[in-house]
Amino acid sequence: MQMMIEKKSLYLLTFLFFGFLIIPEIKAQDLLTPVIQSPWAEQTANLNHDYYPRPQMERSDWVNLNGQWDYAILPKGNQAPSQYGGKIRVPFAVESSLSGVGKNIGKEQELWYKRQVKIERKNKKDRILLHFGAVDWEAEVFVNGKKAGLHQGGYDPFSFDISDYLKAGADQEIVVRVWDPSDEGPQPRGKQIKEPHAIWYTPVTGIWQTVWIESVPQTYIEHVLIQPNYDKGIFEVSAQTTGITASQSLEVIISADGQEVGRKEFQPGEKAQVQVGSIKAWTPEDPFLYDAVIRIISGKRILDEVKSYSAMRKISMAPDSQGIQRMLLNNKFLFQYGPLDQGWWPDGLYTAPSDEAMLFDIEKTKEMGFNMIRKHVKVEPARWYYHTDRLGLLVWQDMPNGDHGNNWESRPGILGHGTDKVRTSESEAIFKKEWKAIMDAFRHFPSIVIWVPFNEAWGQFKTKEITEWTKSYDISRLVNSASGGNFIMEGAKITGDIIDLHNYPNAVMPDPEIYGKDQVIVLGEFGGLGLPVEGHTWQEKDNWGYQSFKTKAELQNKYTELMESMIPLIKKGLSAAVYTQTTDVEVEVNGLMTYDRKVIKFDIPILKALHNNLYQVKIEIE
Known part of the structure; x- marks a missing residue:
C-alpha cells in the first residue's frame, strides 16, 4: 500500500x-x-x-x-x-x-x-x-x-x-x-x-x-443486564456486584420520557421483574428507549449508581398461513433487510476515526431505508450498538471467525453440505470462551436480535453443540447457526432457528416446502455489485465486485432488478436478506459507499423507495 x-x-x-x-x-x-x-x-x-x-x-x-x-x-x-x-x-x-x-x-x-x-x-x-x-x-x-x-x-x-x-x-x-x-x-x-x-x-x-x-467505591456494580419480556410487559434486571453485604441491596428505577414507570428492590443473584404498565414497543420506525438507574443501597444511602437503558421488543418465529416459518418482531412479520457491514476504515482499519464517523455509516444505512445491519465477523465498540438502539436498526451479530480448513460445498442456490472441522482442544476452548464473553458484553443491546456463531463454514465445528449452547444461553434471541455455511451434516438434523443461503449476485432462496417448516429462511448474502470510483479506491487496478459496472446508472438498474425479484421470494417464504455491502473495503468495490465514505454510489431516495416496497408485503401468521 x-x-x-x-x-x-x-x-x-x-x-x-x-x-x-x-x-x-x-x-x-x-x-x-x-x-x-x-x-x-x-x-x-x-x-x-x-x-x-x-x-x-x-x-x-x-x-x-x-x-x-x-x-x-x-x-x-x-x-x-x-x-x-x-x-x-x-x-x-x-x-x-x-x-x-x-x-x-x-x-x-x-x-x-x-x-x-x-x-x-x-x-x-x-x-x-x-x-x-x-x-x-x-x-x-x-x-x-x-x-x-x-x-x-x-x-x-x-x-x-x-x-x-x-x-x-x-x-x-x-x-x-x-x-x-x-x-x-x-x-x-x-x-x-x-x-x-x-x-x-x-x-x-x-x-x-x-x-x-x-x-x-469498595462496594460497586460490575455488570448490568436488562432484558425485555414483551408479552408480559416487564423488564428483567440482574446485576453482578463486588463487596456487597447481606444488609445491602440493589434497586432499579425504570423511566419513560423522564417519568418513572417502575421500581424494584432486589438482591444480588436475583432477577428483578419490573412491570412498566402500558408498554412502548421498540421498532425500526419508532425506536423508543426506556431509561434505567441501578443502585446499591444501604438503608437510605446510595453506595454506587450506574445509568442504563433498554427497549421493549421481542424477536421470535412462527408459521404463516401456509405453514412456513417466519421471523417476527413484536409478534408481527417484518421483512428484515440490511447491508453486510464489515466496519473497516482506510485510515483506522478496525477503528472509526471518531464517533461522528462511526455514526455516519449507521445514519446513512437508515436514510437508505434499510431496517437491519448484519455486523460481519467483527464486533464493534459498545457505542455503535447504542446508536443502532436509539436510531432503530436491527442487528445480526456474527462471531469473528478463525481456524479455517473444513469441508464446504457451495453451489448457487444449493444449501450448504459438508462436515464439521476437527479443531484442537485449545482452538475450541478459545472460541467458546470468546463467544461467551462477546455475548455477555453485548446481549444488553436490544437492537441485536440474531446471534451468528459461524459464517460460510469458516472454522465451523461442533455446529449442533455450539448452536444449542448459544440458544440456551440467550433465549431472548434467534440463532443463525452458520450463515451461508454447512446446514446439512452426515447423520445430523439441521440445527438452529434459521436456514441461511449465500448467493451472488442474484436473490434466490432454498425451497420453503422442504426447509421452511422448521426453520426461518433467509438470504444471508447476495448482491455484491461493484463500481470503482476514480480517486476513491484503495488501489487503482485489480479492484473487484461480484459483478462489476462502469456507470452509476448501470449499477442502479441492476440493483432495481434485484429488489423487484425479491418481492415474490418474500411472498413465497423469505423472511430476510442481506446485501453485500455497506462500503467498499480495501480492494473490494462492491459497497453502497466508497471506502473513504466520500461518495455514495446510489440515489438515496431511490434506494429508500425500493426498500419500502419490500416491507409492504403482507404475510398472515397463524
Whole structure:
C-alpha cells in the first residue's frame, strides 16, 4: 500500500476530572496518510474518542486514556523494553495510519505500550478500575512494574482492578504487552490476514478501542443486564456486584420520557421483574428507549449508581398461513433487510476515526431505508450498538471467525453440505470462551436480535453443540447457526432457528416446502455489485465486485432488478436478506459507499423507495 507522510500538530489537553489528573505529553506527531482517507481523519481533535465508552452502564467518575502512548516492537518473549521507539495514538491498531505508526507486527514480535498517568484518589478507600474496550489479541497489563492481569480475546472488553498496584503519590506507570498471531493462530480474527488480498484485509494488532479508568467505591456494580419480556410487559434486571453485604441491596428505577414507570428492590443473584404498565414497543420506525438507574443501597444511602437503558421488543418465529416459518418482531412479520457491514476504515482499519464517523455509516444505512445491519465477523465498540438502539436498526451479530480448513460445498442456490472441522482442544476452548464473553458484553443491546456463531463454514465445528449452547444461553434471541455455511451434516438434523443461503449476485432462496417448516429462511448474502470510483479506491487496478459496472446508472438498474425479484421470494417464504455491502473495503468495490465514505454510489431516495416496497408485503401468521 502506497503511503504519503503529512505533518500535523496534535494539541492534547490536560484533563482534570472527578479526582483524576491526567497530563498527556504535548508533542507534535506525524500522521501517516493512506492513499485514501475518510473526512474525519483530519479532525485530530476528535481522534481520542473522548466520550464515555460504555453507554449500557454509565458512571460519572472516569477518565479517557486515549491519545499518545510510547510504543516499542520487540521479538516475542522479551522483557519490557528499557527504551521505547516512538509514539502511537491509542485507540488505533499499530498497522493503521491513524496510529501514527503504520507497521506490521506478526506472530514473531510483540507490541509494547507505555503511558505515565497521574491518579489522585478523592477517597483512599475507592477502587481504581483500568478498562480496555478491545485489544487484539493477547494483552498483558503491568502497573508500576507489577502484573495486573492477562487477557486473551480480540473483541470483548475487559478490566482490571489496579488499586493494589498503585504506588504512593500521583505518578503511575501503565505498560501493556500485546501479541497477535493474526491468521497464523487459531484465535478468532475475522477478515485479518498476514498477506491481504481479495476478501481478506490488513491485520489489526493491539489496542483498537478506548482505554479508560474509573473510580468506584469498595462496594460497586460490575455488570448490568436488562432484558425485555414483551408479552408480559416487564423488564428483567440482574446485576453482578463486588463487596456487597447481606444488609445491602440493589434497586432499579425504570423511566419513560423522564417519568418513572417502575421500581424494584432486589438482591444480588436475583432477577428483578419490573412491570412498566402500558408498554412502548421498540421498532425500526419508532425506536423508543426506556431509561434505567441501578443502585446499591444501604438503608437510605446510595453506595454506587450506574445509568442504563433498554427497549421493549421481542424477536421470535412462527408459521404463516401456509405453514412456513417466519421471523417476527413484536409478534408481527417484518421483512428484515440490511447491508453486510464489515466496519473497516482506510485510515483506522478496525477503528472509526471518531464517533461522528462511526455514526455516519449507521445514519446513512437508515436514510437508505434499510431496517437491519448484519455486523460481519467483527464486533464493534459498545457505542455503535447504542446508536443502532436509539436510531432503530436491527442487528445480526456474527462471531469473528478463525481456524479455517473444513469441508464446504457451495453451489448457487444449493444449501450448504459438508462436515464439521476437527479443531484442537485449545482452538475450541478459545472460541467458546470468546463467544461467551462477546455475548455477555453485548446481549444488553436490544437492537441485536440474531446471534451468528459461524459464517460460510469458516472454522465451523461442533455446529449442533455450539448452536444449542448459544440458544440456551440467550433465549431472548434467534440463532443463525452458520450463515451461508454447512446446514446439512452426515447423520445430523439441521440445527438452529434459521436456514441461511449465500448467493451472488442474484436473490434466490432454498425451497420453503422442504426447509421452511422448521426453520426461518433467509438470504444471508447476495448482491455484491461493484463500481470503482476514480480517486476513491484503495488501489487503482485489480479492484473487484461480484459483478462489476462502469456507470452509476448501470449499477442502479441492476440493483432495481434485484429488489423487484425479491418481492415474490418474500411472498413465497423469505423472511430476510442481506446485501453485500455497506462500503467498499480495501480492494473490494462492491459497497453502497466508497471506502473513504466520500461518495455514495446510489440515489438515496431511490434506494429508500425500493426498500419500502419490500416491507409492504403482507404475510398472515397463524
